[in-house]
Amino acid sequence: MADVVVRPAREDEWAAAGAITVEAYAVDRYIDGHSGGYADQLADTRARARQAELLVAVDVADTLLGTVTIALPGTPYAEVSRSGEVEFRMLAVSPGARGRGVGEALVRAVIARAREVGARRVVLSSAETMTTAHRLYRRLGFQRFPERDWNPVPGVQLIAYAFSLELA
Structure with missing residues (x-):
C-alpha cells in the first residue's frame, strides 16, 4: 500500500x-455492459465531483488505480447517511x-475524511453479491447495519454497513 496515494480527483482525471x-463493476458482473442504466451513473464522474467528493487512488507514476465517492447527508x-454521518459509494x-x-x-x-468533518460514523450500502468488498469492510471494522438495508429498485437488495468513529 506504500505505493498508493489517495487524493481528490483532478478534472482531467474524471473520465478515467x-x-x-464502470470497468470494475462490469468485470465483477454487477452491471450488464458498459453503458445504459446504472453504468451511465457510474461513468458520470463530472456530476459526482460537483455534488460529492470524488477521490482517486494513484501509484507513484500517477496512474489511476481506483476511485470512491464520498457523500454527506x-x-x-447520499442514500443511507443521516446527520453526523459520512457515506461512501461507488x-x-x-x-x-x-x-x-x-x-x-x-x-x-474515507474514514480519515469523516474524522476531518467531525462525523461520528461512516456508512455505506452494497449489493448482497459484493462479497469481496464486504470482507474488506469487516476487516477494517465495519459492522452490518441491517436497519438501513433497502431496495433501490424491485429485485435489488442493498445491505448496509457502518463504522463507528466514536469507538475507533
Whole structure:
C-alpha cells in the first residue's frame, strides 16, 4: 500500500475515474455492459465531483488505480447517511490493480475524511453479491447495519454497513 496515494480527483482525471468504475463493476458482473442504466451513473464522474467528493487512488507514476465517492447527508449522492454521518459509494479498483491494497487505501481515506468533518460514523450500502468488498469492510471494522438495508429498485437488495468513529 506504500505505493498508493489517495487524493481528490483532478478534472482531467474524471473520465478515467468513471471508466475505472464502470470497468470494475462490469468485470465483477454487477452491471450488464458498459453503458445504459446504472453504468451511465457510474461513468458520470463530472456530476459526482460537483455534488460529492470524488477521490482517486494513484501509484507513484500517477496512474489511476481506483476511485470512491464520498457523500454527506442530504446531498444528491447520499442514500443511507443521516446527520453526523459520512457515506461512501461507488468504490472501484481497476481489475489490473487488485490485490495491491487500493480498496483498503480508499476506504481508509474515507474514514480519515469523516474524522476531518467531525462525523461520528461512516456508512455505506452494497449489493448482497459484493462479497469481496464486504470482507474488506469487516476487516477494517465495519459492522452490518441491517436497519438501513433497502431496495433501490424491485429485485435489488442493498445491505448496509457502518463504522463507528466514536469507538475507533
